[in-house]
Amino acid sequence: MARRRRSPTEMEKLGELEALRKIRDSYPLPRTVGELFQKSGSLKSEYVEHRPAERAIERYHKRSHERVVEYEVTLGVRQALKLPLLHNQLVHRERWAVYWIHKRKRYKKLFTSLGAAIIFHSEVVQLVRNATIISRSRGYHIPPFLRGKLPKGWVWCPHCMKPRRYKRHPLGDTFYTIKKDPNTCVRKERQVALLICPMCQSTSRDHVYRASNQPWEIRKFRRGATRAKRGIKGQPYPKRRRR
Numbered sequence: 001m002a003r004r005r006r007s008p009t010e011m012e013k014l015g016e017l018e019a020l021r022k023i024r025d026s027y028p029l030p031r032t033v034g035e036l037f038q039k040s041g042s043l044k045s046e047y048v049e050h051r052p053a054e055r056a057i058e059r060y061h062k063r064s065h066e067r068v069v070e071y072e073v074t075l076g077v078r079q080a081l082k083l084p085l086l087h088n089q090l091v092h093r094e095r096w097a098v099y100w101i102h103k104r105k106r107y108k109k110l111f112t113s114l115g116a117a118i119i120f121h122s123e124v125v126q127l128v129r130n131a132t133i134i135s136r137s138r139g140y141h142i143p144p145f146l147r148g149k150l151p152k153g154w155v156w157c158p159h160c161m162k163p164r165r166y167k168r169h170p171l172g173d174t175f176y177t178i179k180k181d182p183n184t185c186v187r188k189e190r191q192v193a194l195l196i197c198p199m200c201q202s203t204s205r206d207h208v209y210r211a212s213n214q215p216w217e218i219r220k221f222r223r224g225a226t227r228a229k230r231g232i233k234g235q236p237y238p239k240r241r242r243r
């Protein structure tokens with residue numbers, strides 16, 4: 001069947017979208033990044049889907065961490081410094097925080113930039129060892145270098161951006177999820193216990209948690225292979241039927 005060409009009305013619509021974006025972009029920027037946000041901390045509606053405002057926030061994010069080159073940061077924080085911000089982070093002003101627990105009491109301080117959070121953390125951590133930098137509006141995946149290398153009982157916490165020992169949820173909840181079998185890497189629906197991070201209180205229901213803490217399969221490819229065979233580990237690959 002011949003491929004159909006895109007109908008002209010659709011093309012017109014694409015032009016319309018671009019025109020709309022230009023109208024949105026023409027709204028003037030304020031003098032400071034802080035003025036892009038409401039008092040509640042969310043992005044003002046006139047700056048949502050506003051490309052110059054998004055670029056200004058990205059610049060602010062980059063500039064803030066140019067100051068922190070001297071500090072040793074963990075692998076997870078280094079990853080967060082390198083990756084660009086997602087939409088969910090752009091629309092929240094205080095997207096970073098430092099949490100710490102002292103004498104069974106929880107404390108937190110919110111930050112607009114990761115650079116400022118790192119500097120504050122470097123001071124607090126000398127007084128309270130458990131102080132942690134938290135990503136509030138986005139969970140970060142496990143850095144590829146750490147995949148499958150965490151010791152038993154440890155899992156990757158997407159919001160603390162480091163390995164943690166999760167605990168059973170105080171309510172003792174369970175839920176159903178598709179989970180890989182650790183030996184065969186076959187996906188199956190299972191009932192699992194709800195776990196919770198003792199520091200940031202994020203749970204094992206989080207999709208980034210589920211993706212980061214699955215058994216990682218190592219697949220070997222012959223030289224020149226252009227695609228992966230879809231077989232089950234430990235079982236012979238079914239022969240292709242000839243037609």
Ligand SMILES: [Zn+2]
Pocket residue numbers: 157158159160161164197198199200201202
């Ligand atoms: Zn956590």
